[in-house]
Amino acid sequence: MNKQRIVVIGGGAGGLELVTRLGRRLGRRGRAEVTLIDRNPTHIWKPLLHEVATGALDSGLDEISYQGHARDNGYRFQRGTLEALDRERRQLRLAPVIDEHGDEVLPARSIDYDLLVLSLGSVSNDFGTPGVAEHCHFLDSPAQAEAFRRDMLNTFLRFSDAERRSHPRLTVGIVGAGATGVELAAELYDASRMLHSYGFTDMDSGQLEVHLIEAAPDVLPALPERIRTAVRKELERLGVSVHTGTRVVCVDQDGIMTADERRIDTNLNVWAAGIKAPDVLADLGLTLDRNQRIRVEPNLQSVDDPHIFAFGDCASCPQPDGTPVPPRAQAAHQQAQRLYRNLLARLEGGELKPFRYRDRGSLISLAHFEAIGSLMRGASARSLFVEGQLAKFFYASLYRMHQRAVHGTVKTGLILLADGLNRFIRPRMKLH
Numbered sequence: 001m002n003k004q005r006i007v008v009i010g011g012g013a014g015g016l017e018l019v020t021r022l023g024r025r026l027g028r029r030g031r032a033e034v035t036l037i038d039r040n041p042t043h044i045w046k047p048l049l050h051e052v053a054t055g056a057l058d059s060g061l062d063e064i065s066y067q068g069h070a071r072d073n074g075y076r077f078q079r080g081t082l083e084a085l086d087r088e089r090r091q092l093r094l095a096p097v098i099d100e101h102g103d104e105v106l107p108a109r110s111i112d113y114d115l116l117v118l119s120l121g122s123v124s125n126d127f128g129t130p131g132v133a134e135h136c137h138f139l140d141s142p143a144q145a146e147a148f149r150r151d152m153l154n155t156f157l158r159f160s161d162a163e164r165r166s167h168p169r170l171t172v173g174i175v176g177a178g179a180t181g182v183e184l185a186a187e188l189y190d191a192s193r194m195l196h197s198y199g200f201t202d203m204d205s206g207q208l209e210v211h212l213i214e215a216a217p218d219v220l221p222a223l224p225e226r227i228r229t230a231v232r233k234e235l236e237r238l239g240v241s242v243h244t245g246t247r248v249v250c251v252d253q254d255g256i257m258t259a260d261e262r263r264i265d266t267n268l269n270v271w272a273a274g275i276k277a278p279d280v281l282a283d284l285g286l287t288l289d290r291n292q293r294i295r296v297e298p299n300l301q302s303v304d305d306p307h308i309f310a311f312g313d314c315a316s317c318p319q320p321d322g323t324p325v326p327p328r329a330q331a332a333h334q335q336a337q338r339l340y341r342n343l344l345a346r347l348e349g350g351e352l353k354p355f356r357y358r359d360r361g362s363l364i365s366l367a368h369f370e371a372i373g374s375l376m377r378g379a380s381a382r383s384l385f386v387e388g389q390l391a392k393f394f395y396a397s398l399y400r401m402h403q404r405a406v407h408g409t410v411k412t413g414l415i416l417l418a419d420g421l422n423r424f425i426r427p428r429m430k431l432h
Contacts, residue, residue, distance in 0.1 A: 004032045004347055007092070007113040009082050011038035011066055013045055014312045014332030015119035017405045019075045021340045027074030032347065034075035035111070037094065038066060041079055044142045045402050046121070047329050050184040052145035053270075054152065054191040055430035056367070059142050061422065064406065080109065082120070085284045087305055090114065115307055115343065118281075118294060122313035122327060125276035131251035132175075136271035139180055148270065149430070152191070155268050156201045169209040173256045173266035175248050176273030177214035178222070179364060182231060184270060185210045185240045186366035194429045210240045211264050213256065215247045215273070222326070223362050223374075226385055230372045231364055238369060248273070275327060277314045289316040289324070298354035300339050309343070311335035317355060325357045333402070334358060363395045371395050 006026070008019045019036040026032035042063040044052060051057035070077040080094030090113050097106035123140045126132040137148040159170045172188055174181045192205040212219070212235065218228045219235070219242060235242055247259040255265040277292040286304050287295045293316040295303045300317060302308040311317070312332040317325045325331050338355040345352055361383060363373030371391035374383040386394060404412045 003030065004114045005035070005112060006032050006115045006117070006343065007035045007037065007111060008117040008119060009037045009092070010119035010121055010312070010314070011036050011040070011043050012119060012121045012312065012332065013047075013329055013402055014336040015117075016043055016064070016066075016069075017333065017402070018117065018119065018336040018340055020069075020073050020406050021336075022343065023070070023073040023075030025340075025344070026347075027076075029074075036066060036070065036075055036077050037080055037082070037111070038077075039079065039081040039097075040141065040143070041066060042142065043069075044145075045399055047179075048399065049139045049142065049145045050180055050187055052142060053137075053139055053148040053184060054187040055149050055194075056187055056191065056428075058426075058430045059146065060430075063142065069406070078109075078111070079106065082280055083108070085116075085286075087285065087308070090116070090307060092116065113307075115309070115346065117339065117343075118308065118310040118314055119312050119332075120278045120281070120314040122275040123278055124271055125274040126271055127274065129248060129250060132248075132271050135251045135253055136175070136269040138271055139184070152188075152268060153195075153200075153431075156192070156195055156203065159201065159203055159207075159267075169207055170203065171209045171211065171264075171266045171268075173211045173213065173251075173264055173269045175213045175251075175256065175269070175271050177212050177216070177219035177242070177244070178272060178274075179220065181212055181214070181270070181272040182219055182235065183365055183367075184272065185212050185235060186238060186369055189238050189240075190367035190369070191429060195431075198427065198429075198431060200431060205239070208239070211243060211256075211266070212240050213243045213246050213248060213258070213264075215245070217245050219244065220364065223364075224383065227362065227364065227372055227374060230387065231366070234366055234370050234372070238366075275313065281314060291316070293324075299342055299352040300335060300355055301342075301352060309339060311339055311355075319357060325355070329398075330360055331357055333405075363391060363398065365392070365395045 008015050022034045027034040042065055044063050048057055052059045066077040083095040084093040092111050094109045096104050096108045099105050124138045138144050188210055189205050192208045195201050196204045219232050220228050249259050250257045255263055257263050294310040296310050296315050296317050300309050300311050313327040342352045359376050361375040365371045372387045373391050374385050376383055
């Protein structure tokens with residue numbers, strides 16, 4: 001009997017954790033051929049992209065090579081972008097890989113599968129707002145985060161003494177006060193302080209002005225009021241100008257225009273206002289919800305095809321109350337665990353069990369200044385409010401849990417030791 005071909009598209013947090021477990025359990029033992037496909041050659045945990053964007057996290061140290069990781073964990077890796085899907089033939093097509101010079105690195109290819117898992121995540125939604133694509137940075141990928149970091153460093157360098165005489169402040173506009181926007185705002189103040197301490201610029205954090213613009217009535221609209229209030233208070237203490245209930249209608253090279261006809265002049269813009277499923281999902285012939293996410297059964301199997309599964313931000317999975325599972329990193333992590341067990345059951349002729357989302361709470365990190373959040377107390381759904389060093393510890397542990405899932409306990413321990421040593425032998429932020 002031929003080995004089952006399991007193909008996972010998307011190497012985000014959930015996708016990488018899934019293929020790691022499948023590779024160790026099935027690939028190494030020759031029970032299945034497990035393949036991961038991603039458009040990027042390396043992985044960075046997406047919740048940390050705001051730190052990559054400011055240089056607080058060196059992507060060169062923390063990124064994972066898919067190719068190297070695949071060899072060590074029993075699966076295969078192919079670089080590419082999903083272009084089309086032939087469900088009858090159980091075959092998908094990958095677009096050519098093009099380098100930065102426009103030259104073809106890899107041709108278009110077709111990949112056969114027996115079981116397909118879509119874990120494509122999400123991308124920023126600009127809602128068709130004029131000028132956003134041309135004049136705003138996005139933080140959907142490591143490449144975009146690095147592009148912002150380079151632009152940020154260049155902007156700080158251009159902000160010379162002569163320029164400050166006519167423009168006393170360097171202004172950054174961040175549209176969207178979800179977790180990414182809020183955490184980036186705090187990181188920018190920390191970055192300006194660090195750049196000044198290293199002599200990169202003579203500008204200090206007092207000459208930085210960050211505008212955080214949110215259409216909802218408050219920052220972090222999906223989180224409890226106590227967290228929202230504490231986070232907003234800390235942001236305002238840092239100097240962030242928070243504009244809630246404010247909708248952006250257009251962006252140009254020199255600033256942001258709001259619906260109340262107010263103009264905010266800016267030197268640098270970031271768009272972090274909302275997410276959507278990747279556009280390619282609309283061309284696959286699968287049933288989608290109104291947000292273009294793939295509709296799946298509670299067991300994460302497509303409602304259209306028993307050979308296709310989907311999870312994470314690109315999937316619309318119903319909860320017992322009828323609402324979809326929220327697009328959060330912890331949901332993708334939990335779904336990867338359930339889907340791993342369901343795929344094993346599928347291969348062994350067992351029953352596929354439904355996914356049940358467990359909200360473990362929410363944590364927000366405001367650079368080194370503060371961390372705030374809540375932890376859920378088991379099935380009672382009663383939350384424990386945490387802040388300060390305790391919240392920072394729990395926030396850091398989320399990343400270590402992800403590392404443990406993809407590297408194992410021993411290697412994660414060594415990484416933790418190496419990270420501790422790097423604090424003494426390397427600059428505290430990436431300066432080049």
